[in-house]
Every structure is written in C-alpha cells, then in structure tokens.
Amino acid sequence: MKPKVAFICVHNSCRSQIAEALGKHFAADVFECYSAGTKIKPKINQDAVRIIKQLYDINMQSQYSKLLCDIPPVDVVITMGCNVECPFLPCKHREDWNLDDPTGKTDDEFIETIEEIRIKILALKDKIINKNI
Numbered sequence: 809m810k811p812k813v814a815f816i817c818v819h820n821s822c823r824s825q826i827a828e829a830l831g832k833h834f835a836a837d838v839f840e841c842y843s844a845g846t847k848i849k850p851k852i853n854q855d856a857v858r859i860i861k862q863l864y865d866i867n868m869q870s871q872y873s874k875l876l877c878d879i880p881p882v883d884v885v886i887t888m889g890c891n892v893e894c895p896f897l898p899c900k901h902r903e904d905w906n907l908d909d910p911t912g913k914t915d916d917e918f919i920e921t922i923e924e925i926r927i928k929i930l931a932l933k934d935k936i937i938n939k940n941i
Contacts, residue, residue, distance in 0.1 A: 810838065810839050810840050811839045811840070811882075811883040811884055811936060811941075812839065812840045812841075812842065812880060812881070812882040812883050812884070813831060813839045813840065813841045813842070813882060813883070813884040813885075813886060813932070814841070814842045814843065814844060814879055814882040814884070814885050814886070814897060814899070815827035815828055815831065815841065815842070815843040815844075815886050815888065816843070816844055816845065816876070816885055816886065816887050816888065816897060817843075817845050817887065817888040817889075817909075818845050818846055818847055819845050819847050819848065819849050819873065820843055820844050820845030820847075820848060820849070820852075820873045820874055820875075821845075821848075821849040821851075821852045821853050821873050821911075822852065822853040822856050822909060822910065822911050823888040823889075823907050823909060823910075823921065823925065824843035824844070824845065824888050825843055825852045825853070825856060825868065825871050825873075826856050826860060826868075826921070826922055826925050827841070827843060827886065827888070827925050827928075827929065828841050828842065828843035828871065829860055829866050829868050829871065830860075830864070830866075830922075830925055830926050830929050831929050831932075833864060833866050834926065834929050834930060834933065835929055835930075835932070835933040838933045838936050838937055839884070839932075839933070839936055842874075842879040842880070842882065843871075843874065843879075844874045844875055844876045844878060844879045844897075845873065845874070845875065845876070846875070846876060847875075848873035848874065848875060849873045850873075851872070851873070852868065852871055852872065852873060853911055855910075855911075855915070855918055856868065856910075856918065856922075857869060859915060859918050859919060859922060860922065863919070863922065876897055881898070882897065882899055883899060883900050883901065884899055884900065884901045884902070884903075884932075884936075884941060885897045885899040885901070885902045885903075886902075886903050886904075886905055886928075886932070887902070887903070887904045887905065888904075888905055888907050888909075889904060889905055889906035889907045889908070900941075901941045903932075905924075905925075905928055907921055907924060907925065908921065
C-alpha cells in the first residue's frame with residue numbers, strides 16, 4: 809500500500825495545489841497525494857493553473873480548494889510555509905518546505921517556486937523509496 813501524502817497550506821489555492829499536481833505527475837507510482845487547507849478559496853490560483861500547463865502539460869482545472877476534513881488520514885504531511893501557524897494534521901512524518909507564496913508575483917517567481925516544489929517532490933519520492941520516512 810502506498811503512503812498518503814498531504815500538502816497543506818492555509819487556503820489550499822496555490823503552493824499546495826501545485827504540489828498535489830506535481831506529486832501526482834512525478835510520484836504517483838510511490839505515493840498518493842492530496843492537498844488541503846484550513847480555509848478555502850472559490851477557485852485555485854489561475855496563474856498556477858496556466859504556468860503548470862505551460863511547463864508540464866498538466867491540467868489542474870479539475871483541482872479545487874479543500875479543507876483538512878475533506879481528505880483521508882495521511883502518513884506524511886508537508887506544510888508549504890504558511891507564514892502563520894501552519895495547520896495541524898496527524899501523521900507519521902511532517903516537513904515544512906518554507907516556500908514563499910508566489911500569488912500576485914511575476915511568472916518568473918512562479919516558475920522558481922514551481923521548480924522548488926518539483927525538486928522537493930522528487931526528494932520526497934526518494935526518501936519514501938529508500939524508507940527514510
């Protein structure tokens with residue numbers, strides 16, 4: 809059974825949604841991934857949707873903002889760097905990726921954040937494969 813990983817931030821509209829999309833794209837063979845937050849937005853960040861489509865041809869249009877109670881129990885929690893008290897979710901392993909929110913910033917800053925998330929997803933995949941989590 810694959811471990812379940814949750815990417816968590818406050819609004820579940822940008823960084824955690826990017827991580828969910830990239831996790832499903834690059835690591836679905838190793839872990840299941842979800843994203844959620846303590847509050848929701850009416851729709852996820854459209855710059856994230858557009859840039860992820862351009863970079864990786866991943867369609868995030870079906871993704872939506874979810875609350876912590878909307879996802880199943882998970883094994884690993886990754887917080888994005890909430891700049892406030894990050895939401896708590898029970899788990900076996902927790903990491904904070906301390907990523908700046910690119911909302912409202914330039915495409916280059918979005919791409920930088922997306923690349924950081926991609927690298928961290930691949931590192932997380934390796935940790936799980938090598939049983940370091």
